[in-house]
Amino acid sequence: MxxxxxxxxxxxxxxxxxxxxxxxxxxxxxxxxxxxxxxxxxxxxxxxxxxxxxxxxxxxxxxxxxxxxxxxxxxxxxxxxxxxxxxxxxxxxxxxxxxxxxxxxxxxxxxxxxxxxxxxxxxxxxxxxxxxxxxxxxxxxxxxxxVGSRVIPEATGFVTVTPGPQTQDGLLLTEQEPDEGKATLDLIERMITRLIDTGVKTTIEDLKLDWRDDMLWWGPAGIGASYTQQGYLKGHTRPFEDGLEFIRHNGHIVRLGEGNYGGFFGYPSMTMRATGGYMGLTSDGDKLADMRIVDLYRRDGDRLAENWIFIDHLWFLKQLGVDLLQRHIDMTAPVERFA
CATH class of the missing domain: 3.10.450.50 (Nuclear Transport Factor 2; Chain: A,)
Incomplete structure (x- = not known):
């Protein structure tokens, strides 16, 4: 090691x-x-x-x-x-x-x-x-x-400065038991495979197989955080799955696991179609857009306890014709005044 x-x-x-x-x-x-x-x-x-x-x-x-x-x-x-x-x-x-x-x-x-x-x-x-x-x-x-931008739609979850793990043990500076990292990554991959196989359609029954009842999902700006399985469905998966159609999974660059922590990133991870409602978007017909996504997890025993998510929303929305960064710049630009 x-x-x-x-x-x-x-x-x-x-x-x-x-x-x-x-x-x-x-x-x-x-x-x-x-x-x-x-x-x-x-x-x-x-x-x-x-x-x-x-x-x-x-x-x-x-x-x-x-x-x-x-x-x-x-x-x-x-x-x-x-x-x-x-x-x-x-x-x-x-x-x-x-x-x-x-x-x-x-x-x-x-x-x-x-x-x-x-x-x-x-x-x-x-x-x-x-x-x-x-x-x-x-x-x-x-x-x-x-900075108080008015271009960001209201989040479906709770917006906060994202904390670290509840257990305060996320800095793995010392050597970890290899079998623990393997168990973490095995559980993550089991959950991801199930999610992809269902076409990204989440149910309570699915969540109970892989997640603690009091799970914490720390989402990016534009979505926010959710607590408990029911809160996760309400604050993230239902708005996400109702407003987007899953087209394909593009794979990941890496999948890692050490101790009780693991995760992956894709660049991009998924291709989606906006069907209306996600982050205030209207339907965009047949236009597809890719998502760059990061997921990090904390395992507790045989269940996942916490999940930290990053989605490159600015890039995703720009592919759909919504440039939030430029909209913010335009709204905050000084107004020229003429005599």
Whole structure:
């Protein structure tokens, strides 16, 4: 298990140096820790980038200029070999919030000059002591909510700053029993297979097979959080399944499990058709759109207890002709006045 320990140590050092770096130093830090052919997958409007310099220029330097000082508040941290490639690659996963004082514009969003939380989940593939590729999923709609944007539809769940695990044990800094990680990932895959086989149609009977009765589902901005199986149906699955038609599952990039924690991401995960009602959308006919999704889980015994979800809603909605980021920019643009 030394490869997992080494991978974790690398990412911990990387975060320490990156978080302390100035905007101008971000590229140098990335170059130090990443491979020469570094690949980066991001949320819209950043999308896919190649090379440390491109990633620093597009994301890290502008973000660091807008939000400072940045404090990483990590809730979940674990490492695992990727089950989807026969455990040929090693990945580290980190989830939490990046906290900063929002004081200059960022991607067209006017600052609120207040403490602001950017919810994130990041995956890193480690090869030969370097970060070969990363995927950074961020909840930009959560930033829009914090600055009081009027373009975000009312959530069906509870909107809050997403907490870490109830058990407060999500930072797996020490070696874990391999069988525990396998049990976690087996349970996650059993649940996902059942969901896909039903065409993404959830029932209480299905939930009882894999989830605790007092399950917690921590959804992204635009949906919010839900508590208990009945609350989950009311706050997420019924609005989601009634407003969208499941077309196909596109697979995942990784599936990981260590200790009682595990998860995956797809880029994209699913293809959907808007049938009307989801996040205020009307029906869009036969137009299809892809969803980039992250799921992280905490297992409690033989059931799943908590689930943290990231959906790149801005990218999904833009494919359907709804550019929420541009709508926000247009609504907050200064009005020209003429004499």
């Amino acid at each position: 030394s490869h997992l320990k080494d991978a974790k140590s690398l990412i911990l050092e990387f975060y320490k140096d990156l978080d302390a770096a100035t905007p101008e130093e971000a590229a140098q830090i990335l170059q130090r820790y990443t491979a020469s052919d570094y690949r980066w997958r991001g949320s819209y409007p950043f999308d896919e980038l190649n090379g440390a310099e491109a990633v620093a220029e597009a994301f890290w330097a502008p973000y660091k200029r807008a939000f400072s000082p940045i404090q990483r508040r990590e809730n979940i941290f674990f490492a695992s070999q990727n089950r989807l490639d026969g455990e040929a690659t090693t990945w580290v996963c980190s989830m939490g919030h990046m906290l900063g004082h929002f004081h200059t514009p960022w991607i067209g969003i006017t600052p609120n000059h207040k403490m602001t939380f950017l919810r994130y989940c990041e995956f890193h593939c480690i090869e030969n002591g370097k970060i070969q590729e990363s995927a950074l999923h961020i909840d930009i709609m959560g930033i829009l909510l914090q």
